[in-house]
Amino acid sequence: MSQEPHSFGATLSKGDRIITYLVGCGIILAPLVASVSLLVRFQDKRFLLLSIVSLLLFWYLMRWRIRQFSVTREAIAIERGVGEATILFRDTQKISRLMAWPRGMTLRLFGIGGFYGSQGIFWNKTFGKFYLYLTDSRHMIEILEKNGQRTIISPDTPEEFLRTVAKIRIEGGFDFEIIK
Numbered sequence: 001m002s003q004e005p006h007s008f009g010a011t012l013s014k015g016d017r018i019i020t021y022l023v024g025c026g027i028i029l030a031p032l033v034a035s036v037s038l039l040v041r042f043q044d045k046r047f048l049l050l051s052i053v054s055l056l057l058f059w060y061l062m063r064w065r066i067r068q069f070s071v072t073r074e075a076i077a078i079e080r081g082v083g084e085a086t087i088l089f090r091d092t093q094k095i096s097r098l099m100a101w102p103r104g105m106t107l108r109l110f111g112i113g114g115f116y117g118s119q120g121i122f123w124n125k126t127f128g129k130f131y132l133y134l135t136d137s138r139h140m141i142e143i144l145e146k147n148g149q150r151t152i153i154s155p156d157t158p159e160e161f162l163r164t165v166a167k168i169r170i171e172g173g174f175d176f177e178i179i180k
Contacts, residue, residue: 075088
């Protein structure tokens with residue numbers, strides 16, 4: 001059997017890194033400067049609570065970032081600091097490389113876009129409702145489950161990811177389709 005788990009990075013694209021740095025600076029620096037300014041002006045130490053709250057908010061949001069994608073003998077796992085999403089191979093219909101984002105508008109129903117990548121529940125005319133765990137749009141993999149649920153992920157090395165999944169599919173006797 002394959003050595004497990006197989007881990008694949010989730011590196012942010014350049015654009016998402018810039019957005020993350022800017023938002024991070026806004027969450028940390030703006031409240032810090034404001035609280036110090038208010039402290040100096042009004043001589044009230046309670047204004048420092050603003051800095052503490054912003055640091056806690058940043059820490060909380062950082063825990064939701066996608067850390068990596070893992071493949072085991074039974075499933076694909078999307079690993080985050082808080083919680084893990086799992087897609088079982090026995091429930092999978094098709095896994096394919098997604099080379100381009102579908103044309104038209106995509107609506108975010110719940111989630112975040114740009115800060116630590118894009119993740120959440122989205123909708124567009126091509127896919128309908130789908131789950132997105134995207135760190136770099138150049139590395140998209142589409143996973144379609146038998147119940148119609150669609151998930152898009154972005155491991156750093158999509159070709160190696162698909163080769164690993166293909167090997168596990170054969171070893172495990174799974175019947176889903178792989179399109180490279």
